[in-house]
Amino acid sequence: MSNSSSDKIYRVALVAHDAQKSRLVDWVGENQDVFAKAAIFSTGTTGGLLLTSYPDLAVTPLKSGPLGGDQQIGALICEEKLDALIFFTDPLSPMPHDVDVKALTRLATVYDLPSACSPSTANLIVRAMRDASL
Numbered sequence: 856m857s858n859s860s861s862d863k864i865y866r867v868a869l870v871a872h873d874a875q876k877s878r879l880v881d882w883v884g885e886n887q888d889v890f891a892k893a894a895i896f897s898t899g900t901t902g903g904l905l906l907t908s909y910p911d912l913a914v915t916p917l918k919s920g921p922l923g924g925d926q927q928i929g930a931l932i933c934e935e936k937l938d939a940l941i942f943f944t945d946p947l948s949p950m951p952h953d954v955d956v957k958a959l960t961r962l963a964t965v966y967d968l969p970s971a972c973s974p975s976t977a978n979l980i981v982r983a984m985r986d987a988s989l
């Protein structure tokens with residue numbers, strides 16, 4: 856299977872805070888049929904983990920979140936280069952880059968981008984993607 860971004864149907868950002876990274880990796884594994892058809896953009900550490908677990912997926916790792924990765928994903932939203940944002944946040948820990956996290960989720964709202972910060976809503980988005988690509 857090709858893993859180049861050019862032949863993909865969807866453009867999805869996948870991001871997870873540290874406490875949620877294993878949950879995101881497992882969730883992507885449960886939905887590999889959809890993500891095999893997606894160009895995936897991730898913050899650095901999240902993207903590295905996804906590539907280690909699923910080397911055939913078309914993952915583009917950006918900067919680590921605290922070093923500007925959230926803002927890079929925000930820029931992709933502004934440029935209308937994403938179809939969805941899946942961001943498994945950690946709501947119980949303070950983040951040094953909280954302003955970046957807030958800016959990212961705010962831009963998803965500004966641009967009315969389908970977005971999820973937890974697995975149940977992410978499931979709805981991925982189900983819609985699966986249904987649309989039948």
Ligand SMILES: O=C(CO)COP(=O)(O)O
Nearest residue numbers: 898899900901919920921
């Ligand atoms: O902090 C993050 C998002 O705010 C995630 O960044 P990493 O994937 O680099 O850990």
